Amino acid sequence: MTGADAGADGPADPDDGSWTTTHRDEMSEIEAEADAQRSDLDQLAGLGPKGDPDRRRANAGTVRPGDIVSAGPAPNHRIGRQRFLVVYLRVALVLAFLVGVVELVIPDEHRDRAGMVMVIVFVVAPAGRVLWLMVRWLRLGDWRFALIGLTLLAVVCTGLIVK
Amino acid sequence: MFVLIALSFVTALIGTLGGLGGAIILVPVLVVLGVEPIYAAPLGILSVAAGSLAAAPRHLDDGVVHHRLGVTLEIAASAGAVGGALLGGVVSATALSLLLAAVAVLAALSGIRRRGMRNLPRAEFSLEEPGEWPGTLSGAYRLSPTEIVPYSAERVPIGLVAMVASGVISGLAGIGGGFIKTPAMNQIMTVPVRVAAATSTFTVGITAAASLLVFSGQGRIDYRAGAAVIVGGVVGGTVGARLGRNLPPELTRRLLTAVLLIIAVILVVSA
Numbered sequence: 004m005t006g007a008d009a010g011a012d013g014p015a016d017p018d019d020g021s022w023t024t025t026h027r028d029e030m031s032e033i034e035a036e037a038d039a040q041r042s043d044l045d046q047l048a049g050l051g052p053k054g055d056p057d058r059r060r061a062n063a064g065t066v067r068p069g070d071i072v073s074a075g076p077a078p079n080h081r082i083g084r085q086r087f088l089v090v091y092l093r094v095a096l097v098l099a100f101l102v103g104v105v106e107l108v109i110p111d112e113h114r115d116r117a118g119m120v121m122v123i124v125f126v127v128a129p130a131g132r133v134l135w136l137m138v139r140w141l142r143l144g145d146w147r148f149a150l151i152g153l154t155l156l157a158v159v160c161t162g163l164i165v166k
Numbered sequence: 167m168f169v170l171i172a173l174s175f176v177t178a179l180i181g182t183l184g185g186l187g188g189a190i191i192l193v194p195v196l197v198v199l200g201v202e203p204i205y206a207a208p209l210g211i212l213s214v215a216a217g218s219l220a221a222a223p224r225h226l227d228d229g230v231v232h233h234r235l236g237v238t239l240e241i242a243a244s245a246g247a248v249g250g251a252l253l254g255g256v257v258s259a260t261a262l263s264l265l266l267a268a269v270a271v272l273a274a275l276s277g278i279r280r281r282g283m284r285n286l287p288r289a290e291f292s293l294e295e296p297g298e299w300p301g302t303l304s305g306a307y308r309l310s311p312t313e314i315v316p317y318s319a320e321r322v323p324i325g326l327v328a329m330v331a332s333g334v335i336s337g338l339a340g341i342g343g344g345f346i347k348t349p350a351m352n353q354i355m356t357v358p359v360r361v362a363a364a365t366s367t368f369t370v371g372i373t374a375a376a377s378l379l380v381f382s383g384q385g386r387i388d389y390r391a392g393a394a395v396i397v398g399g400v401v402g403g404t405v406g407a408r409l410g411r412n413l414p415p416e417l418t419r420r421l422l423t424a425v426l427l428i429i430a431v432i433l434v435v436s437a
Contacts, residue, residue: 089223096219100400106393107167118389121396122382125215129371132222136233145301148234155237158244159372162379165252 088135095128130156167394174213174398175405180422182217182406187370188399189213189341190273191422194266194429203262204254205388207340208381211374212392213399214342218371220403225364232298232305235319235357236365242326243343243369244376246333251380254338266339267433273345274426285317285358307361317358325355329369337377342370 099121106117137152177195178188193210197203225231254262296314298305303319319325328350332343344366351362381387 085226089226092219092222092226096216096223096400099216099219099396103393103396103400106389107397114389118387118392119382121212121389121392122378122387125212125219125371125378126375128219129215129368129375132368133237133372136237140234140300143300145234147301148237151234151241152237155241155244155372158241158248159376159379161245162248162251162376163383165248165380165383 088132091131091135092128095124095131099124099128126159130159167390170391170394171398174395175402178213178217178399178402179406179409180425182403183409183422187214187217187342187344188403189217190270190345191425191429192395192399193340194270194433197263197266198429198432203259203266203339204386207251207254207262207338208378208387209391209395210340211336211377211381212387213395214336214340214370215374215378216396216399217342217403218367218374220400221367221407222371224407225367228364229297230307230361230364231368232303232319232357232361232365233368234298235303235351236369238303238322239325239329239347239351239365240369240372242329243333243336243347243373246330247337247343247373247376248333248380250334250337250339251377251384252337253334254340255384255386257338262339263433265335266341267430269335269339269341269345270426270430270433273341274423274430285315285356305361307358315358317356317361319351319355319357321354321356325350328354333373333376336370336373337380340377343373344370 102117102121102124106114106121109117133152133156137149137156140146140149140152173195174188174192177192181188181191189210192213193203193206196206196209201209257265296306296308303322304317306314306316309315328346332346332350335341335346336343344363347366347369348359348362351357351365352359355362357365378387
C-alpha cells in the first residue's frame with residue numbers, strides 16, 4: 004500500500020448520509036480539520052486526495068495570491084490538538100518513575116505487586132495512545148487506519164496469551 | 167542496586183546523546199558484566215519503554231510523528247517482537263551474546279553512516295501546515311520557518327519486512343530496534359529522517375509493550391532491577407536530551423560508535 008494508494012478515498016463524505024444530524028454539528032470542526040490537512044497542492048505531488056482547492060485553502064487558513072505574507076512561519080493550527088495525549092503521556096512517565104522509586108524502597112513481599120503496576124503502566128501508556136488515535140480517526144471517518152490500530156492492539160494483546 | 171541505577175543513568179545519557187536510546191548499550195554491558203542475556207533483555211526493554219515514553223511529549227509538540235505510518239508498521243514489528251521474546255527463552259546464551267554483538271556493530275554502522283537529504287522543501291507547499299495527512303501515509307514537515315517538505319511513504323511491503331526483523335531482534339535481545347526502524351523508514355520508504363526518528367520512537371514503545379507482556383508471563387522480569395533501570399534511565403535520558411542540545415551531534419555520534427564497537431568486541435570475546 005503506497006501513500007498515494009492509501010489516499011485514494013480519504014475520509015468519508017459528511018454528506019453521504021452516513022452520519023446523523025446530531026453528529027453533524029459536533030463533527031463540523033473535525034471536518035474542517037480534515038479539509039485543512041489536505042492541500043489542493045497534494046495533486047501536484049501526486050500525494051493526496053482530490054477536492055475543491057478554494058474550500059481547502061480557506062479552511063487551512065492559508066493565503067491567496069496577492070495577500071501580504073510575513074517572513075515568519077505560517078501558524079500551525081495543529082498545535083494543541085494533541086494536548087490531551089501529551090498530558091496523558093507525561094502523567095504516565097511520572098507514574099512509572101514514582102512506581103520505580105517506590106519499588107526500590109518497599110519490602111520484598113510487595114515488590115512483585117509494584118512490579119506488575121510498572122509493567123501495566125508501560126503497556127497501557129502506548130496502548131492508550133493507539134486507542135486515542137483510533138477514536139480520533141473514527142471520528143474523522145478514517146476507518147481504515149482505525150481498523151489498522153485495532154489490529155495492532157490485538158497483536159500486542161497476543162503477548163498476554165503466549166508464554 | 168545503586169550500581170545498576172548508575173549504569174542505567176550513564177547508558178541512557180550516552181544513548182540519548184547518540185540518538186539510539188540507552189538499551190543498545192545497557193544490555194551488552196549487563197551481559198559483559200555477567201548477567202545472563204535472557205534476564206538482561208527484559209531490563210533493556212524496560213529501558214526502551216521508559217525512553218519512548220519520555221521522548222513522546224516533545225515529539226508530539228514538534229508535530230513530527232506520523233501516527234498512521236507508525237501504527238501500520240508496528241503491526242509487523244510487534245508480531246516480530248512477540249515471536250522474538252518467545253524465542254529468547256530457548257536460544258542459548260552464547261547465541262544471544264553473538265546476536266547482541268552483531269546488533270551493536272549494526273547500530274554503530276548506522277550511526278556513522280551519513281544520510282543525504284532525499285526530501286527537499288517545495289515552494290508550493292510553503293503555506294501548508296506540517297503534519298500527517300488524513301487517510302494517507304503522506305504528510306509534510308517544517309524544515310525551517312519558511313520551508314515545508316512534503317513526503318510520502320513508499321515501498322511499504324519492504325518496510326514491513328524490515329519491521330518484522332527489528333521486532334524479532336528487539337524481543338530477542340531486549341533492545342529498541344530504532345536503529346533498524348529509522349534507517350528502514352528513511353532509506354527504503356523515503357520518509358524524512360526527522361519524521362522517521364520520531365515515528366520510530368513512538369513505535370518502539372509499542373514493541374516494548376508487546377515484549378514486556380511475554381517476559382512478564384514467562385517470569386523473566388526482575389522487578390527490583392527493572393525499577394533501578396527505570397529510575398536511572400529516566401533521569402539519564404532527560405539529562406542526555408538537555409546536554410544533547412549543546413553538543414555537536416557528529417562528535418556524540420562518533421563517541422557512541424566507538425563505545426558500541428568496543429562492546430561488540432568484548433561480547434564476541436566473552437561468548
